[in-house]
Structure formats: C-alpha cells, structure tokens
Amino acid sequence: MTKVITRRAAGLNSPAKLNRRFNLKFFNLGLLAVIIALGFYYLIGVSDLTVKGFALQELKTQASYLAADNLSQKEEIDKLQSYYALSAQAPQLDMVAVDNIEYLAAAPSVVAKK
Numbered sequence: 001m002t003k004v005i006t007r008r009a010a011g012l013n014s015p016a017k018l019n020r021r022f023n024l025k026f027f028n029l030g031l032l033a034v035i036i037a038l039g040f041y042y043l044i045g046v047s048d049l050t051v052k053g054f055a056l057q058e059l060k061t062q063a064s065y066l067a068a069d070n071l072s073q074k075e076e077i078d079k080l081q082s083y084y085a086l087s088a089q090a091p092q093l094d095m096v097a098v099d100n101i102e103y104l105a106a107a108p109s110v111v112a113k114k
Contacts, residue, residue: 079085090096
C-alpha cells in the first residue's frame with residue numbers, strides 16, 4: 001500500500017519554513033517605502049502645479065496689460081490719422097485743403113462689359 005504524506009507530516013506548515021518563503025516584516029517595510037515614495041512624488045507634483053499656476057496667472061495679467069496697451073496705441077494711431085488731425089496739419093505742411101470736389105460722370109454705355 002502507498003503511504004500518503006501530508007503537509008504537516010512533511011513539515012511544510014512549520015513557522016520556520018513559512019518565514020523563509022514570505023517574510024511579513026520585509027513586505028511591510030517595502031510597502032511603507034513605496035507609500036513614502038508615492039507621497040513624495042505626489043508632493044513634488046502638487047508643488048510643480050502650484051508654481052505653474054502662479055506663472056500662468058502672471059502671464060495672463062501681462063497679456064491683459066499688453067492688450068490694453070495695444071488698444072490705446074491703435075486709438076492713438078487712428079486719432080493721428082483722422083481727417084481733423086490731418087486738416088489741422090495741412091497749412092503747416094504747405095498743403096491746400098480741398099474745397100470743391102467734382103466727380104466724373106460716365107454714360108452707361110461707356111462701362112466695360114464682359
């Protein structure tokens with residue numbers, strides 16, 4: 001007849017053999033190290049996002065300031081190029097203001113056709 005060997009009889013359930021296979025102390029230390037590393041990585045990521053947020057806010061403020069400055073400069077250009085500003089400068093530049101404008105009237109048959 002054959003002999004059946006159980007795990008208990010073979011000594012596989014003894015505490016010394018289980019400690020060699022899976023040491024809970026080392027597993028807990030490894031798990032703690034992973035948690036600390038992930039926490040450190042999380043703090044670095046949050047810090048980086050905070051710095052980028054402040055930089056983005058500063059750039060938005062600068063962009064709005066530049067847009068307002070650009071608008072005021074365009075208004076200044078339009079004011080200097082206006083009819084009233086040019087007609088005030090015309091005598092200083094020895095130019096003559098136009099008083100009477102005559103338009104040419106062409107007969108309808110003179111217009112080019114395709």
